[in-house]
Amino acid sequence: MGTLDGKIAIVTGAGGGVGHGISLAFAKEGASVVVIDIDGEAARGTLGAIEAVGASGLALTVDIRDSAAVDAAVAAVVERYGTVDILVNNAQAARVGVPLAEVTDEDLDLAFGTGPRASFSFMRACYPYLKDGYGRVINLRSASELMGMVGYAAYVSAKGAIAALTRSAAREWGKDGITVNCIAPFVLTPAADAHFKAHPDDYQGIVATLSIPRAGDAESDVGRTAVFLAGPDASYLTGTTMSVDGGGAFYA
Numbered sequence: 001m002g003t004l005d006g007k008i009a010i011v012t013g014a015g016g017g018v019g020h021g022i023s024l025a026f027a028k029e030g031a032s033v034v035v036i037d038i039d040g041e042a043a044r045g046t047l048g049a050i051e052a053v054g055a056s057g058l059a060l061t062v063d064i065r066d067s068a069a070v071d072a073a074v075a076a077v078v079e080r081y082g083t084v085d086i087l088v089n090n091a092q093a094a095r096v097g098v099p100l101a102e103v104t105d106e107d108l109d110l111a112f113g114t115g116p117r118a119s120f121s122f123m124r125a126c127y128p129y130l131k132d133g134y135g136r137v138i139n140l141r142s143a144s145e146l147m148g149m150v151g152y153a154a155y156v157s158a159k160g161a162i163a164a165l166t167r168s169a170a171r172e173w174g175k176d177g178i179t180v181n182c183i184a185p186f187v188l189t190p191a192a193d194a195h196f197k198a199h200p201d202d203y204q205g206i207v208a209t210l211s212i213p214r215a216g217d218a219e220s221d222v223g224r225t226a227v228f229l230a231g232p233d234a235s236y237l238t239g240t241t242m243s244v245d246g247g248g249a250f251y252a
């Protein structure tokens with residue numbers, strides 16, 4: 001028996017990193033997981049890992065900046081499974097290391113299109129199904145948004161918009177039985193790893209500020225927190241941020 005037995009979960013950006021870890025944690029708790037990524041091969045890789053632990057799912061190649069493609073993806077999930085119970089808006093792309101005054105319109109379109117706009121599109125498309133019996137939304141936020149981060153203005157601004165969207169949805173959708181929360185992680189995903197390999201002092205600098213001086217694990221740290229937020233024990237918890245970053249940022 002798993003905490004999420006019979007539940008249908010969509011995880012965006014699940015081809016790698018945090019989304020891969022959340023997908024596996026959900027699968028091990030009995031959920032069917034819809035793996036969405038712009039990189040179809042990566043999405044199919046995560047689906048293979050899900051099937052390897054005895055669970056089932058679906059891999060969909062979607063550019064989540066396109067709201068018509070998001071609507072079509074959600075329709076395909078409903079066609080296959082009949083509903084959506086859990087939505088994790090995890091995908092986020094951004095060009096970083098750019099001085100604020102040099103951020104282009106394309107940079108803004110990328111950060112906001114994959115972040116708050118895509119989260120909005122998925123939440124809107126999934127709403128009729130989320131309110132139909134069981135509803136959990138988990139959005140991915142970042143501690144960089146509390147502190148600011150040099151060279152990350154587009155990314156940090158997009159994450160701030162996701163936090164605001166989360167609070168608005170938590171207010172509106174509680175009466176529908178839908179909880180909406182955020183996770184703010186610190187995980188050495190391939191993208192983060194590449195950055196830190198190029199800037200090793202950044203990594204040591206960040207770890208030195210943590211109460212628990214190590215990077216988190218996508219599945220055993222972030223994924224298990226997502227299982228809790230997605231599960232039945234978190235039915236009275238909404239509008240919050242779980243900071244899964246070893247004590248890097250305190251939201252309270």
Ligand SMILES: NC(=O)c1ccc[n+]([C@@H]2O[C@H](COP(=O)([O-])OP(=O)(O)OC[C@H]3O[C@@H](n4cnc5c(N)ncnc54)[C@H](O)[C@@H]3O)[C@@H](O)[C@H]2O)c1
Pocket residue numbers: 012013014015016017018019036037038039042062063064065089090091092093114140141142143184185186187188189190191192
């Ligand atoms: N890794 C960290 O330490 C950290 C820290 C703070 C916040 N976060 C947040 O956690 C989430 C996951 O981060 P990560 O490090 O695993 O990221 P990642 O870059 O490793 O993975 C992101 C995934 O999103 C997919 N993606 C990108 N653009 C897409 C598009 N247009 N359509 C569909 N899929 C697309 C990528 O192919 C990739 O598989 C993000 O929201 C990120 O902002 C991560």
